[in-house]
Amino acid sequence: MRRQRRVQAAGTICWTLLALPIASAYWSGNVVNYSEALNYLGTFIDYEKIPGANYAASGDPLTRTRLFLEYLGDPHRDYPSVIVAGTKGKGSTCAMLASILGATGRRVGLYTQPHLHTYRERIRIGDELIPHDCVASAVTRIARAVEMVHRDHAELGRITWYELGTAMAFCHFSERRVDVAVLEVGLGGRLDATNVVDPLVSVITPISLDHTQVLGNTLALIAREKAGIIKQGRPVVSAPQADEALAVIRGVCAERGASLLVVGETAPWPRSIVRPPPATSRTAGYLSVDLGGSRRDYGTLEVPLLGRVQATNAAVAVATIDELDSAGISVPIDAARAGLRATRWPGRLxxxxxxxxxxxxxxxxxxxxxxxxxxxxxxxxxxxxxxxxxxxxxxxxxxxxxxxxxxxxxxxxxxxxxxxxxxxxxxxxxxxxxxxxxxxxxxxxxxxxxxxxxxxxxxxxxxxxxxxxxxxxxxxxxxxxxx
The missing domain is CATH 3.90.190.20 (Mur ligase, C-terminal domain)
Known part of the structure; x- marks a missing residue:
């Protein structure tokens, strides 16, 4: 039986597993500090820094991730989740979803990648990045589990830097008792570490040619990887797609008994978009978006991210919110409007x-x-x-x-x-x-x-x-x- 000990540090509550002591190199009786935690993470292979690396080359990644999380008590099962894959607009859509859900008063975990400035950006609850001490205590928690997987299941290959970060996010969200988590797929979908969850809704943003050395050199091959996040009997929301990609998504949904909503067909679409005046300062204004085909009348939505693609991302987010509402996570229209207007996502126009x-x-x-x-x-x-x-x-x-x-x-x-x-x-x-x-x-x-x-x-x-x-x-x- 795993026992948890709550530790107080820097005004935040973190948890460690007493049954899984840290490896001696990173354990001296106290939780390691943030710098040491990053150093530890840096000893694992990071495919984000290896051009064209095959992310399946390190063995059976999903089996390994599931086993790793089992040693940690399956923290990803402690809260409902939404998973988002795609080539473009994943991060913006995740940010919109998290902001809308947060506007209802819920504690919302958000896991995205890559980060712009600090690793802590990848894991956040509401507007709070994961605190330094919680990164350190998460490494304390997971290091022994890593050793056990490598010792007892060498045939599965070695755990990667990305899988460690994903486990850290799952643990942090569990320990801080989030009400729901929004998870951005790192690469592809089918074999991505986030794909161990059983999400309430799977979301696929626009698919285009990218990472072709890994995912394939046609839209159909890439779509097959992205569609790997579709779960049996769970609803799927998709952005508009090229015919080649959409045919694959439809086929996988049919195989798995998953309903499919496509923006512009069976899901809301941006019926009209009013751009703000040309920007002359850092205050750029809002897109005004009216959606057609929505289950509810949202009126005119204000989107603070520039670019017509953000209107599509907003339509995907609203369609996903409608699906969550049907699944019991209610989102009042006013909260959806306020949350969308409050979305912040740096580095995008x-x-x-x-x-x-x-x-x-x-x-x-x-x-x-x-x-x-x-x-x-x-x-x-x-x-x-x-x-x-x-x-x-x-x-x-x-x-x-x-x-x-x-x-x-x-x-x-x-x-x-x-x-x-x-x-x-x-x-x-x-x-x-x-x-x-x-x-x-x-x-x-x-x-x-x-x-x-x-x-x-x-x-x-x-x-x-x-x-x-x-x-x-x-x-x-x-x-x-x-x-």
Whole structure:
């Protein structure tokens, strides 16, 4: 029988399992500190830093994760959940869902990735990031379970950095007694560590070509991986999809007896979208969205995230809320409206500075780049523009550049500090080959300063190509969250 001990630290309550003492390297009679906890996590393989790595290469990931969680008391079974997969809009949709559910007064756990500035962003309850001491006590709790899995079930392969983080989120949400958790899939869906849950609703945001080395090089193959989150008899909400992807989702739903709501067909759709006036400051206004086909009359919804894709994300979130309402998690219309209006999700068409306007956006594939190019024209006044661009080595840089050329032909290319960053010199040659102008700078901050000089105080600079570039742009603007 596992026994839990409650410890008080820094004004928060965390838990440790007395029956599972920490490995001696990280246990000296007290809970390890946050820095040591991160060091411990860093000893495990991190596929986020390995371009094109096969996430199934480390054995049988879901069997291993289930066993790992069983040693921890199956914390993911202590609360209802919603799981969200897709290529684009996962994080924004999760943020909307968490904000709406939080507006009802519930304690809502939110697990997302990657983080912009601090690991703690990945795991939060309401607006509170997981506290430092709770990260430390979570490592205290899980380290011995890791040893037991590796010792007794070596045939399953070694636990990964991502699986540890997912277990930490599940434990934190259990220990803090959340009422519901919103979980963003890290990669794919079928084999993702989050897919051990039995969610009330499975959500699939728009699917496009990305991570093709891992998930497959067609929409059908990628959709098959994403549709792996569909559970027997559980409802599914999907954003509009290409026919190829939607056919796969429909097929999996039929196989598993899962009802399917598709935005624009059987689920609400953005019937009208009113954009705010062109942004000239960090206060950019709200999208006004009227939904057609909703079960309830939400009236005009205000969405604080810019871009027409956010209207679709809002429709997906509202359809999911309607399904949760049917499952017994009631959400009054006023709470849905207030929660949607209060959504915050940095690094997505986010205005981070003025004179000139500087925007940070995490667009990292061809479709998101095209949408960003369109949005820059729709939400900002015609003016001198420059793109600060850095991409990952595993991304289709040419398609990203082509998508952004609609917004500007002037690119200041650079690289983020992330291990997967592509060489900026090669990126500059690609930009020139596509008919653009290119300048090269060694860092994101230097690139922004160079771009600001190019466009002048009345111009527009957009830092994009990856969330890591967007994060370093926010650091330049003094908006980074402290580690």
């Amino acid at each position: 986010e205005i981070i500075a003025e004179q000139p306007i500087v925007v940070a956006d995490g667009a990292h594939n061809d479709e998101s780049a095209r949408e960003l190019g369109i949005a820059l024209g729709e939400y900002f006044a015609p003016t001198e523009r420059a793109i600060v661009l850095g991409v990952g080595v595993d991304k289709d840089a040419r398609s990203i550049v082509r998508g952004l050329l609609a917004a500007s032909s002037r690119f200041v290319v650079t690289r983020s500090r992330h291990a997967r960053s592509a060489d900026p010199q090669s990126l500059a040659h690609l930009v020139i080959g596509e008919g653009g102008q290119a300048w090269v700078e060694p860092s994101v901050s230097a690139a922004i300063e160079s771009a600001r000089a190019i466009v002048g105080p009345a111009g527009l600079v957009c830092a994009t190509g990856s969330l890591f570039v967007a994060a370093e742009a926010r650091e330049w603007a003094g908006l980074a969250v402290a580690e």
